Amino acid sequence: MMRLAERLFKLSEHGTDVRREVLGGITTFLTMCYIIFVNPVILSAAGMDKGAVMVATCLSSAIATLCMAFLANYPIALAPGMGHNALFAFTICGAISVGGFGLSWRAALACVFISGSLFVLLSRVGFREAIVDAIPEPLKHGIAVGIGLLIAMLGLQWAGIVVDNPATLVGLGNLRAKPTLVSILGIVVTMFLMALNVRGAILLGIIVSAVAGWLAGIAEFKGVVSLPPSIAPTFLKLSFYELPWERVLDLIVIVFVLFFLDVFDTVGTLIGVTVQAGLLKDGKLPRARQALLSDALGTVAGALLGTSTVTSYIESASGVTVGARTGLASVVTGLLLLLSLFFSPIMEMFSAEVKVGGATLHPIIAPPLVIVGFLMMSSVRFIRWDDITEALPAFFALIIMPVTFSITEGIAFSFIACSLLKLVTGRFKEVHWLVHLFSLLFVIRYIIMPK
Numbered sequence: 001m002m003r004l005a006e007r008l009f010k011l012s013e014h015g016t017d018v019r020r021e022v023l024g025g026i027t028t029f030l031t032m033c034y035i036i037f038v039n040p041v042i043l044s045a046a047g048m049d050k051g052a053v054m055v056a057t058c059l060s061s062a063i064a065t066l067c068m069a070f071l072a073n074y075p076i077a078l079a080p081g082m083g084h085n086a087l088f089a090f091t092i093c094g095a096i097s098v099g100g101f102g103l104s105w106r107a108a109l110a111c112v113f114i115s116g117s118l119f120v121l122l123s124r125v126g127f128r129e130a131i132v133d134a135i136p137e138p139l140k141h142g143i144a145v146g147i148g149l150l151i152a153m154l155g156l157q158w159a160g161i162v163v164d165n166p167a168t169l170v171g172l173g174n175l176r177a178k179p180t181l182v183s184i185l186g187i188v189v190t191m192f193l194m195a196l197n198v199r200g201a202i203l204l205g206i207i208v209s210a211v212a213g214w215l216a217g218i219a220e221f222k223g224v225v226s227l228p229p230s231i232a233p234t235f236l237k238l239s240f241y242e243l244p245w246e247r248v249l250d251l252i253v254i255v256f257v258l259f260f261l262d263v264f265d266t267v268g269t270l271i272g273v274t275v276q277a278g279l280l281k282d283g284k285l286p287r288a289r290q291a292l293l294s295d296a297l298g299t300v301a302g303a304l305l306g307t308s309t310v311t312s313y314i315e316s317a318s319g320v321t322v323g324a325r326t327g328l329a330s331v332v333t334g335l336l337l338l339l340s341l342f343f344s345p346i347m348e349m350f351s352a353e354v355k356v357g358g359a360t361l362h363p364i365i366a367p368p369l370v371i372v373g374f375l376m377m378s379s380v381r382f383i384r385w386d387d388i389t390e391a392l393p394a395f396f397a398l399i400i401m402p403v404t405f406s407i408t409e410g411i412a413f414s415f416i417a418c419s420l421l422k423l424v425t426g427r428f429k430e431v432h433w434l435v436h437l438f439s440l441l442f443v444i445r446y447i448i449m450p451k
Contacts, residue, residue, distance in 0.1 A: 009073055016325040021075070024324020025332025027203045028077050031368045032333075033062070034351040036340055043308060046093035046105040051229025056305035057368050058341050059231070064298025065334040071329030074320055077333045078298045081265060081311035083406065084258075088112070092254055093094040101250055109238035111251070113303035115258035119296030134432035138387075139414050140271045141379040142394025144408045146401035147272040147314050152373020153402040158401045159183030159366035160356055172399035179354040179363040182212045184255040186367030194371070200216035201323055202368045209364040210350055218363060219352035221345075228341040234306020260445060261408055262309050266295045268407040269312040275379050277320045277411045314407075318372045388394035389425055391446055412442040 005011060005018055040053040057080055064078035092108045094100020103111070106309070123169035124372030135143075156162040160180035165171030173180060190205030192395070213219035243251060270292075274285055285291070291312075298310035317327050354361045380398070385391045394416040422428050 005328055008070075009328045011326060011328065013298075016323060018328065020323030021198050021326060021328035022332050023203060024075055024319035024322050026319075026336065027200070027206075027322050027368070028075070028313075028316050028319030028324065028329065029333045029336040030206050030373040031318040031365060031372075032077055032079060032313050032352060033336075033340065034362055035082065035313075036337075036344070037348060037351045037353075038082070039080045039085055039307065042089050043105070046089040046108065048284065049103050049229075049233035052231045052233040052235070055228050055231040055341060056234055056302065056307040058228075058337050060298055060302035060305050060307055060310050062334045062337040062449070063301045064086055065330050065337065067294035067297050068291060068312075069330035069334060070119055070426060071294050072287045073327040074270075074274070074279070074287070074291055075277065075324035075326060075329035076270070076316045077313045077319075077330060077337075078310050079337075080302060080307045081262070081309055081313075083265075084261060084309040084311060085307075087257070087261065087304065088299035093212045099314070101254060103254075104239070104242050106237050106239035107242040107244075109234075109303050109306065110243055110307075111254050111258060112309055113238055113260065113300060115255050115309070116296055116299030116303055116426070117273050118255070118259055119299055120293065132233055134434040135267075136390060136393075136418065138383045138390040138394045140275065141382040142397035142414060143268050143303070143401075143407075143411060144272040144275040144376055144379040145394075145400035146270060147407060148317075148373045148376025148379075149398060150405065150407065150410075151314055151317075151369045151376075154405070155369025155371075155373060156365045157355060157359070157366075158362040158369065159187070159383055160359065160361045162365070163357070163359060165361075166253065174356075177356055178216045179213075179218055179356055179361045182209055182216055182218060182363040183361075183366045185212050186211065186364070187370055189451060190367055190371050194325045202318055202322055202371055205367050205371070206337040206350070206364060212351055213364050218354055219349045221349055223278075223345040226344055230342070231305065236304060237306060238303055243377070258309060260441075262295070262299060262311050264408045266292065268314045268411055269314045269316070272314055272376065273312075273316045273320055276317050276376055277325055279325070280342050284377065307378060315369070315372075316375060321372060321375050369391070389421040389427060390439070392413055392421060412445070415439045415440055 034085030036057055040050040043053045044050045061079035065222045068074055068076050088108055092101050092103050093105050096102040160173040160177055162170050163173040186205045189208045190201050193201035193204055295312055302310040350364055352364055383394045396417050397410045397414035400413045401407055415435055416439045419436045422431050
């Protein structure tokens with residue numbers, strides 16, 4: 001078994017071993033498993049069956065993650081993207097009277113399938129890895145830091161440490177609330193373990209948070225094993241017949257937006273995680289084509305099974321921080337995603353939701369997100385702050401992402417700023433033409449996208 005793992009994933013070449021990869025895969029899974037329960041809730045707003053969506057979420061995530069393992073050999077997990085599912089449920093399937101497109105969820109799945117098929121075709125011709133290679137080095141590091149700040153902000157919100165404040169947009173939450181205390185305990189334990197150089201500190205912090213949540217009555221133990229729900233209500237239910245072909249422009253816009261969101265969320269996540277793992281070579285990502293193809297295949301599989309766009313997960317950085325460097329970690333994560341179909345009560349305990357003052361908290365999953373956000377800040381030292389044409393676009397990437405909760409918007413602002421600054425300083429040719437092209441497309445996107 002050890003020899004097979006070495007031959008398939010080249011562990012020694014990447015300075016890792018089976019133990020680290022298994023630990024990394026488990027850690028990634030525990031930080032992303034909330035999607036198994038969150039995704040069905042969001043897509044049910046479009047009329048989809050929760051149980052079927054849960055099964056579709058697990059299966060599509062496992063398929064895409066295993067593709068990433070064997071095609072690209074990267075420790076990156078994939079699953080239906082947060083934000084993408086909201087776009088699916090509330091914009092594409094949302095009523096026209098409230099700014100949506102009014103499509104049925106079956107028609108919306110058809111749009112996801114079309115966009116995923118485009119991803120596959122463009123991945124095969126090297127289009128998307130060309131985007132990765134074309135991004136200037138400072139922007140790559142700015143994107144990595146921005147993603148870190150975004151997930152740290154998400155963790156602070158899920159912990160109840162940062163809350164909504166009508167006067168200032170955000171404010172300090174109630175630090176004495178039980179869910180928040182559970183999260184604080186998890187953060188503190190993880191901090192102490194990291195300071196003491198204890199390997200697996202993030203995973204141990206999650207376990208401590210889970211035990212504390214159970215003792216506090218926040219995380220309910222509902223058993224261990226259960227049969228998975230039926231996938232029949234969503235399996236192969238995408239419908240091209242229900243697409244409003246008379247509204248061709250609307251359909252173009254929908255596919256365009258789905259395509260762009262997936263491309264740039266995936267590119268941003270790949271950059272963020274691989275920078276953290278030290279996998280970039282001379283500023284370029286080896287096997288980028290295979291990594292992006294895995295994402296594309298996951299989206300196609302997700303549309304057929306019955307879920308929104310599948311994309312690379314930034315939570316993979318948590319696995320990287322405990323030592324994951326190869327696709328073996330993704331194999332572990334993929335297998336756990338499949339097993340979660342039968343152990344959903346345990347997964348539900350780790351993904352416990354608590355309502356506090358109108359906000360939904362995830363006190364057990366929040367601590368690792370905060371810690372990973374801190375760890376991803378290290379890339380800030382590689383930004384050339386003395387060159388305004390590179391520093392300011394990088395700054396836009398790292399500030400726009402957390403305040404808009406969107407990787408895509410951070411990339412858009414940084415691309416546009418980079419093109420404009422290079423143009424006004426007469427250094428237009430210093431940047432790859434693809435950056436300028438997508439800067440223009442981003443501007444067009446802001447003009448034509450529905451509110």
